[in-house]
Amino acid sequence: MEQEGYIPIILHRGDSDEHVPRRSLDSLNPPEDHTEKEIMNKLRRLVNRSDILSGYSVTRIWNQTDIGNTTIARSLSGSEQVFIVRRSTVSISRAERIRFVNWLVTMKRYRHQNIHRFISAHLPVDDSLYVVHEYMNHGSLDSLVRRREQPIPEDIIARITIEILKALQYLHLHGIIHRNVNPDSILLHVNQNDCSIKLSGLFLVAKLSDRNAVRDNLIFLYPHYVAPEMVAGKPYKYKVDIWALGITILEAMERKPTYHESDTAQVLELIKANGTPTAKEPEKLSRELKRFLSMALCVPVGSRASADELLKNSFLESATSSRSVAKYLMDSSKDGSDTSDELLDERLL
Structure with missing residues (x-):
């Protein structure tokens, strides 16, 4: 049933078990009851x-593709910098x-x-x-993890987790499942020695109807x-x-996704077979973090x-x-400069 302006979408798994890259989708089959018109x-x-470009001055273009690009621009009516995705x-x-x-x-x-x-x-x-x-x-958190040699x-991690949990708490209160939490969807910004931590990637959200559970064959980008x-x-x-956030935290500590050496079909089978993943070096995690992860990565949903x-x-x-997070981010970039080039277009949506 369509909810408050939403169009229902069903994504089915493909028939093939061939390798699908980590950041790709299998076949998409939306319902036929909505015409193109x-x-x-x-x-x-x-x-x-209106023409968007008339209000902004483009300062940089990157990631040009056949279907669009991303630019950094500055508002002509003020000093605010923005991302523009075409x-x-x-x-x-x-x-x-x-x-x-x-x-x-x-x-x-929904704004938060x-x-x-x-x-x-x-x-x-x-x-x-x-x-x-x-x-x-x-x-993104993903780019931070990749450019750091140490966990x-x-x-x-605790500060980042608090801010993302606040975003999820807000979405869940309003009947929305994010369905795309991962290191790429956590964005970071430093402004005058302070840090903003925000959740993005809301293009796979599901809106629950009367708190009913969702059941579909959705295949994720991640x-x-x-x-x-x-x-x-x-x-x-x-x-x-919550499960996705737990896996994200574990990846931030271990610097690699769980089952990162496996293809998509194998990853899904390993999740089904193994349930809660095991930390590669649990001795390096504090008792408090291990307890937190055990609560987030509990297989029985009622106990999660x-x-x-x-x-x-x-x-x-x-x-x-x-x-302190702002200082850490500045120290983590090679010269303390802007690292937003490491964003990809899909992370902004």
């Missing part, structure tokens, strides 16, 4: 028809257009200090969609973070996001902690300040 009409109602509405699939509609509904309606801020969307002509987001100058300290109940094809609710419960966990008492 209806989808585009919904999209037009959610966007401005997407062709012709080159992308019908399912992706539906995801854009659902993403726009979510971003326009720990959710990546959506500014505006523009469709000056029907073949090009422009989306404007706030600028995040230190990229991120636990007090830094199979390593999929909860066991989803792999098993069981109905699921908000706690799939909620965002509310985890925010009261003793591990988070070790969290450092946002100012």
Whole structure:
């Protein structure tokens, strides 16, 4: 059933077990009860028809592809820097257009200090969609993990975890499952010795109807973070996001995704067979962190902690300040400079 402007979308697994890269999707098969005209009409109602570029001065372009690009721009009416993502509405699939509609509904309606801020969307002509987001100058948690030679300290992880749990708490309160929590969807920004930590990647959200569980064959961009109940094809609710956050924290400590050497089909089978993953070097994790992970990565959903419960966990008492995170990020970049180039387009949506 369509919920508050959302278009239902069903993503089915492909018939093949061939390797699918970590950041790719299998076949998409949206329902047929929405015509192309209806989808585009919904999209037009959610966007401005004005020319976005008339209000901004582009300072940098990168990641140019056949279906669009990402730019950093500065508002002509002020000093604010922004990300502008351009997407062709012709080159992308019908399912992706539906995801854009659902993403726009979510971003326009639900705002929180720990959710990546959506500014505006523009469709000056029907073949090009422009989306404007706030600028995040230190990229993603994934880029931070990759450029560090050592695991991120636990007090830094605790602060990041608190901020992301606040975002999930807000979404879950409003009946929304994120379904795409991973290191790429956690964005970082340093401003005057303070740090903002925000959740992005809301283009796979599900809106629950009367708190009913979701049941589908959704294949994710990031199979390593999929909860066991989803792999098993069981109905699921908000706690799939908690599992994904637990896997994300474990990856930040170990610097590699769980089952990173396996292809997509193998990853899903390992999640189903093994349940809670085992830390490679548990002796390097504090007792408090191990207890936190055991609550987040509990296979029985009824025993897995909620965002509310985890925010009261003793591990988070070790969290450092946002100012200390800012200093850590500046020290972690090679010269203390902007690292937002390490963002990819899909992480901004």
